[in-house]
Amino acid sequence: AQKVTQVQSTGSSQWGEVTLHCSYETSEYFYVILWYKxxxxxxxxxxxxxxxxxTQNQRNSRYSVVFQKSLKSISLVISASQPEDSGTYFCALSEPxxxxxxxxxxxxxxxxxxxxVKP
Amino acid sequence: DTTVKQNPRYKLARVGKPVNLICSQTMNHDTMYWYQKKPNQAPKLLLFYYDKILNREADTFEKFQSSRPNNSFCSLYIGSAGLEYSAMYLCASSNRREVFFGKGTRLTVV
Structure with missing residues (x-):
């Protein structure tokens, strides 16, 4: 069974907000979800x-997350998207x-x- | 400095020959990872060190070896390269929250 699941592809227009979804499976009490490009x-x-x-959703520059712990779901939100944001984004689960x-x-x-991301 | 350095950046190897890849970090991270990345696939965890303890994945147990002589340095060793080993090899280090990757070594086996 897949422990970390992401949708295959998505698109956006420049300056729009992009949301990338990730779901995961874990039975650990403490874990970390990381996003990479x-x-x-x-x-x-x-x-x-x-x-x-x-307890709060993290933010780093134009990147933020929406963490739904009970659903084991986390989304990456990219604000003011630009063509340079085009690429492959990976979600990763870190657990003991x-x-x-x-x-x-x-x-x-x-x-x-x-x-x-289209101009 | 969040740099993880990998050497070499590109490696050409012959089938049946050994390959040794090198990774270093200066962040004093306790964990270092090695991943294999092929196009259109998720990075595949090969093994990782937590301090001096080596954890290897069951399906790659006999194909890859590693050493970590000190906290900063970690190597990945392939005893006999096959064509299927052609891939990008990514090293990463972690403090259990952030995980930083090197730029990778692109291995081509011919």
Missing amino acids: QLFSGEMVFLIYQTSFD SMNYGGSGNKLIFGTGTLLS
Whole structure:
């Protein structure tokens, strides 16, 4: 079963507000959801994160999230979208991992959403 | 400085030959990850270190090895490269909240 699910693609017009959706599965009490943009070079650029303990939606510049903890859903909102925002956006779940007797946080990605912002 | 550095940026390898990729970070993060990324696919977690403890995924357990001689440095080792190993390899480090990625190493196996 997919732990992190994203819609395949979406579009927007310049200066509009874009919302990208992500849903996830976890039974952990503490976890973190992170959003990344993948550049054409393949580089993953960190955008914003939200922890399960955060009571307010996080914001970082033009990026914000809408966190619906009870639904295990989180959306990335990009305000004043620009053509340069076009690309693939990944949602990732960070949760504790106890594989092989180890510890630390495992980071699991969704399949990404391709965003196209038209001028 | 939130830089994660990966070397080399591009690597060409022959089938059956070993490959060693290098990653470093200076943020004193306790966790370092290695991912394999192929086009139109989600980044696939290969393994990660929490401090000195190595966690490897079940389906890649025997294909990839790693070492972390100190907190800043982590390597990914492929003993015998196959054509299917051609991909972007991404290293990341984390303080359990933020996770920062390097620019990646593009490996092509011929």
